[in-house]
Amino acid sequence: MLADGAIRPDIGIMAIHHDHDHDVRTGASLMAAAERALVGSGEQWTAMRASVFAALSGFERPASAYDVTEAVSTAQGRRIAANSVYRILDLFVANNVATRVESANAYLANAHPGCLHDCIFLVCDICGRAAHVDDDQLSARIRETAAATGFRPEKPVVEVRGRCAECA
Numbered sequence: 001m002l003a004d005g006a007i008r009p010d011i012g013i014m015a016i017h018h019d020h021d022h023d024v025r026t027g028a029s030l031m032a033a034a035e036r037a038l039v040g041s042g043e044q045w046t047a048m049r050a051s052v053f054a055a056l057s058g059f060e061r062p063a064s065a066y067d068v069t070e071a072v073s074t075a076q077g078r079r080i081a082a083n084s085v086y087r088i089l090d091l092f093v094a095n096n097v098a099t100r101v102e103s104a105n106a107y108l109a110n111a112h113p114g115c116l117h118d119c120i121f122l123v124c125d126i127c128g129r130a131a132h133v134d135d136d137q138l139s140a141r142i143r144e145t146a147a148a149t150g151f152r153p154e155k156p157v158v159e160v161r162g163r164c165a166e167c168a
């Protein structure tokens with residue numbers, strides 16, 4: 001578990017106000033955690049889904065469905081239909097295995113597939129990288145504020161545009 005405000009320098013993710021073991025992973029360990037999360041929600045971890053996740057987690061910045069399709073096609077040495085990649089990415093997002101960066105119209109492998117948060121993305125306008133922070137108190141307040149109007153919030157989308165520490 002990371003202390004409040006601790007930054008993991010390897011992935012630039014900050015955890016704030018966690019009352020649980022925040023399970024952040026990379027590489028093979030992330031791949032295994034994604035498989036566990038998907039299988040745990042009753043979905044199959046097929047060879048195609050594994051390829052899409054491997055391609056997605058290979059990107060340093062949010063990748064469009066098109067980018068992911070290209071990467072999977074290259075890895076497999078054959079043309080993969082964009083539609084099937086779209087469907088798999090949507091399935092990943094629905095099961096917390098990937099996240100969508102709405103303002104970039106792109107996807108990221110979720111570094112904490114076993115751990116549900118309203119991830120807050122920090123999107124760099126210069127290099128396109130997106131770090132993210134998790135602040136459950138902040139996102140709970142957004143949900144409460146929305147709910148107070150009678151609105152039924154499903155998912156807050158909070159993205160901060162700006163310059164990352166390297167580009168600043």
Ligand SMILES: [Zn+2]
Nearest residue numbers: 021022023115
């Ligand atoms: Zn967590």
Ligand SMILES: [Zn+2]
Nearest residue numbers: 117119133134
């Ligand atoms: Zn998160």
Ligand SMILES: [Zn+2]
Nearest residue numbers: 124127164167
């Ligand atoms: Zn940057």
